[in-house]
Amino acid sequence: xxxxxxxxxxxxxxxxxxxxxxxxxxxxxxxxxxxxxxxxxxxxxxxxxxxxxxxxxxxxxxxxxxxxxxxxxxxxxxxxxxxxxxxxxxxxxxxxxxxxxxxxxxxxxxxxxxxxxxxxxxxxxxxxxxxxxxxxxxxxxxxxxxxxxxxxxxxxxxxxxxxxxxxxxxxxxxxxxxxxxxxxxxxxxxxxxxxxxxxxxxxxxxxxxxxxxxxxxxxxxxxxxxxxxxxxxxxxxxxxxxxxxxxxxxxxxxxxxxxxxxxxxxxxxxxxxxxxxxxxxxxxxxxxxxxxxxxxxxxxxxxxxxxxxxxxxxxxxxxxxxxxxxxxxxxxxxxxx
Amino acid sequence: xxxxxxxxxxxxxxxxxxxxxxxxxxxxxxxxxxxxxxxxxxxxxxxxxxxxxxxxxxxxxxxxxxxxxxxxxxxxxxxxxxxxxxxxxxxxxxxxxxxxxxxxxxxxxxxxxxxxxxxxxxxxxxxxxxxxxxxxxxxxxxxxxxxxxxxxxxxxxxxxxxxxxxxxxxxxxxx
Numbered sequence: 001x002x003x004x005x006x007x008x009x010x011x012x013x014x015x016x017x018x019x020x021x022x023x024x025x026x027x028x029x030x031x032x033x034x035x036x037x038x039x040x041x042x043x044x045x046x047x048x049x050x051x052x053x054x055x056x057x058x059x060x061x062x063x064x065x066x067x068x069x070x071x072x073x074x075x076x077x078x079x080x081x082x083x084x085x086x087x088x089x090x091x092x093x094x095x096x097x098x099x100x101x102x103x104x105x106x107x108x109x110x111x112x113x114x115x116x117x118x119x120x121x122x123x124x125x126x127x128x129x130x131x132x133x134x135x136x137x138x139x140x141x142x143x144x145x146x147x148x149x150x151x152x153x154x155x156x157x158x159x160x161x162x163x164x165x166x167x168x169x170x171x172x173x174x175x176x177x178x179x180x181x182x183x184x185x186x187x188x189x190x191x192x193x194x195x196x197x198x199x200x201x202x203x204x205x206x207x208x209x210x211x212x213x214x215x216x217x218x219x220x221x222x223x224x225x226x227x228x229x230x231x232x233x234x235x236x237x238x239x240x241x242x243x244x245x246x247x248x249x250x251x252x253x254x255x256x257x258x259x260x261x262x263x264x265x266x267x268x269x270x271x272x273x274x275x276x277x278x279x280x281x282x283x284x285x286x287x288x289x290x291x292x293x294x295x296x297x298x299x300x301x302x303x304x305x306x307x308x309x310x311x312x313x314x315x316x317x318x319x320x321x322x323x324x325x326x327x328x329x330x331x332x333x334x335x336x337x
Numbered sequence: 338x339x340x341x342x343x344x345x346x347x348x349x350x351x352x353x354x355x356x357x358x359x360x361x362x363x364x365x366x367x368x369x370x371x372x373x374x375x376x377x378x379x380x381x382x383x384x385x386x387x388x389x390x391x392x393x394x395x396x397x398x399x400x401x402x403x404x405x406x407x408x409x410x411x412x413x414x415x416x417x418x419x420x421x422x423x424x425x426x427x428x429x430x431x432x433x434x435x436x437x438x439x440x441x442x443x444x445x446x447x448x449x450x451x452x453x454x455x456x457x458x459x460x461x462x463x464x465x466x467x468x469x470x471x472x473x474x475x476x477x478x479x480x481x482x483x484x485x486x487x488x489x490x491x492x493x494x495x496x497x498x499x500x501x502x503x504x505x506x507x508x509x510x511x512x
Contacts, residue, residue, distance in 0.1 A: 006492070006496055007492065010488075010491075010495065012370070013371075014473075014488060015370060015371055016488075026422060026423070026426055029422075029426055029429070029430065030425070030426055030429060033433075036429070036430065036433055037433065037437065039367070039430075040363075040367050040430065040433060040434055040437055040441070041441070041444065041499060042495070042499070043363060043366045043367035044366075044367075044441040044444055044445065045444070045448065045495060045498060045499060045502075046366055046372065047359065047362050047363045047366045047375070047445075048359075048363075048444075048445040048448050049448075049463060049464070049467045049495075049498075050372060050467045050469075051359065052448070052449070052452065052464060052467070053463075053464040053465070053467035053468045053469075054468070054469065117351065254352050255351055255352050257351070282350075282351055283387075284384060284387050
């Protein structure tokens with residue numbers, strides 16, 4: 001049996017000690033302070049190397065990622081612990097370097113938003129997109145809350161006593177419900193245009209947005225005046241983007257969380273539409289809230305492309321009626337592509 | 338637009354958590370047999386901290402206590418594993434880890450410059466070995482090595498990093 005203490009500790013770290021070595025390790029750790037300190041130093045090194053490797057891998061991913069990704073953008077899933085390890089290194093760097101560049105602040109926000117934590121934003125879309133107003137109807141009191149975790153999101157829209165929820169999963173499927181008993185979803189390749197527009201305008205995928213801004217936009221930082229860093233993002237000369245025209249970010253100076261985002265969305269045939277996302281809270285929620293099932297009662301019906309004709313279309317019409325206040329136009333939303 | 342945002346509820350918790358997370362992770366790692374165990378327990382620790390943060394008078398000692406309990410709960414589930422320490426040893430290591438955290442913080446800071454001093458091939462190797470999802474036998478195969486020779490090489494790199502960290506801190510202390 002080896003008597004090299006460095007070797008025994010490292011064999012323990014690799015999970016390959018023999019029973020005899022494991023017993024010797026435990027006995028020595030109990031009676032020898034110097035040995036216990038050496039053991040703790042190795043463990044500290046282990047955690048620090050893991051964090052360093054995660055940072056390096058994240059940087060490599062960022063530098064080699066394609067310029068524009070649509071729905072498929074997926075940041076490499078990181079465990080909460082690994083993400084938080086990455087977070088701290090950059091977090092402290094940003095805290096103590098007040099004149100870091102706008103890009104560095106955005107990269108730091110990107111790391112923070114990769115963590116498996118939930119953040120809730122209040123969404124204010126342009127009045128231009130309130131069909132009820134366009135139709136000359138009084139606008140209902142409407143509150144839209146967006147929940148994000150990494151690049152996943154779900155949205156809750158409340159009108160008076162009624163509420164609707166929708167979201168998009170990691171496969172690009174869009175789900176929605178406006179009743180605890182009925183829900184539906186569309187595959188990524190069959191999402192009706194109006195539903196796609198609802199999702200696009202009122203959602204925010206922080207990681208995808210920040211990645212895009214780093215690649216295709218010029219970033220400019222305003223002089224700091226308060227608790228947030230303010231960053232303007234404008235398309236680089238000669239660049240175009242299918243989703244964003246410009247953006248303004250307010251990044252909390254202590255947590256590096258996006259506290260306010262104004263995104264000027266590209267809408268074909270229209271001027272860019274500003275949508276404002278204001279942070280309401282950060283918290284930890286049940287994973288199920290990002291799924292359709294998490295918003296339905298036990299007794300429910302879920303419609304998909306295989307359901308009886310018209311069922312899913314009716315569910316979508318009811319949903320859009322609640323979310324947009326739009327009048328039904330007699331066209332089946334199932335075919336309204 | 339330069340108006341200051343209102344303070345956001347719960348951001349204080351995440352700030353405190355971010356400030357202490359690496360220390361907590363090192364602490365948890367020292368009590369558990371593998372990095373995977375530590376990552377799993379850290380998720381439980383974060384949830385437990387989140388739930389109780391409002392009641393804690395002082396975050397740091399309370400957080401280390403929570404982490405110790407979560408590690409013990411996890412270890413009891415794996416009691417028959419020979420790599421698992423008994424409660425007495427876990428508590429002893431936990432006390433030592435808390436006492437030595439300032440030193441460990443300094444070591445983590447020194448590690449960055451020591452990594453840069455490694456030959457590029459060794460730096461690349463050790464970071465690849467620590468990248469999530471890397472399997473040692475696959476990595477050894479890609480390098481045309483046996484797993485045991487790769488293990489020995491990593492052993493030497495880690496030991497040289499610890500030596501470098503120690504020399505760096507000793508220089509700083511005498512400067």
